[in-house]
Amino acid sequence: xxxxxxxxxxxxxxxxxxxxxxxxxxxxxxxxxxxxxxxxxxxxxxxxxxxxxxxxxxxxxxxxxxxxxxxxxxxxxxxxxxxxxxxxxxxxxxxxxxxxxxxxxxxxxxxxxxxxxxxxxxxxxxxxxxxxxxxxxxxxxxxxxxxxxxxxxxxxxxxxxxxxxxxxxxxxxxx
Numbered sequence: 553x554x555x556x557x558x559x560x561x562x563x564x565x566x567x568x569x570x571x572x573x574x575x576x577x578x579x580x581x582x583x584x585x586x587x588x589x590x591x592x593x594x595x596x597x598x599x600x601x602x603x604x605x606x607x608x609x610x611x612x613x614x615x616x617x618x619x620x621x622x623x624x625x626x627x628x629x630x631x632x633x634x635x636x637x638x639x640x641x642x643x644x645x646x647x648x649x650x651x652x653x654x655x656x657x658x659x660x661x662x663x664x665x666x667x668x669x670x671x672x673x674x675x676x677x678x679x680x681x682x683x684x685x686x687x688x689x690x691x692x693x694x695x696x697x698x699x700x701x702x703x704x705x706x707x708x709x710x711x712x713x714x715x716x717x718x719x720x721x722x723x724x725x726x727x
Contacts, residue, residue, distance in 0.1 A: 553586060553600040555727045557635050558613055559656060560595030561626045561713035569623055571595070579620045583612055591722055595625075596715070598726045606630065610658075626711040628656050632727040638685045639720050644678065648689050650717050652678075655686040655701060661708035669707070674698050686712070 558580075563571040573590040576597065580588045585599040603609050606629040613627045630638070638656065642649050666681045676691040677699060686704065690697040694716075705712050715723075 553602055554604065555598065555600050555632050556606070556609060557630050557632065557723050557727055558595075558597040558599065558609070559628045559630070559713045559715065560597065560613070560617070561628075561711070563595045563625055564593045569621070569625065571617070571621055575620070576617075579616050580613065583616050589726055591726060592719070594719075595713075596719060596723055598723060626658070626713065628658055628711070628713055630656070632724065635720065635727070636724055638683075639724060641682045641685070642687050643680045643682065644687060644689060648678065652687055652689040653694060653714050653716050654720050655688055655704065655712050655714045657684045657686065657708065658711040660684045661710060665708055669704070688714075 560571075563569045573593060577588045577590055580597060580599060585601050588597060588599045590597050601609060603612075609629040610627045613629070614624065617627075618624050638654060642652065642654070644652055660683050661681070669679060669681060669686075672679070677697060678689045679699070680687045688694075688699055690699065701712055701714060
């Protein structure tokens with residue numbers, strides 16, 4: 553059995569796509585996952601599976617959510633080692649890192665598009681893209697930023713989900 557972290561995007565946000573965590577744990581246990589643990593209400597799941605293909609796991613979780621809750625949501629699955637690498641690869645100073653967001657992408661974006669995004673300068677915001685993660689910091693807070701994840705997804709042609717430093721840290725400890 554291998555330990556995985558699933559990051560489910562867009563559930564329990566603003567009263568939409570409600571998914572009680574107890575129900576989600578039951579659904580994922582029902583499709584064969586072991587030791588299913590959730591963290592906060594925003595779609596963070598740590599589990600064990602004998603499956604080695606993360607894309608197959610993403611597909612299984614998406615289908616189970618669609619079947620049980622009736623809607624589609626993007627799902628990203630990482631091993632503990634992959635998530636640790638993403639966490640450790642943040643280029644920000646520790647002071648900025650602890651206040652930053654990790655926008656995990658479902659694939660590595662095209663290098664020319666990454667170069668374009670790196671060339672954009674917005675006051676009070678820092679963006680760095682390393683492999684399949686966009687690291688984001690705003691000195692005015694995430695809710696007041698000009699950053700728009702939907703436009704990044706469209707530009708890069710990827711699905712993405714965002715987690716803050718504290719959530720990533722906690723998921724690594726749970727895994």
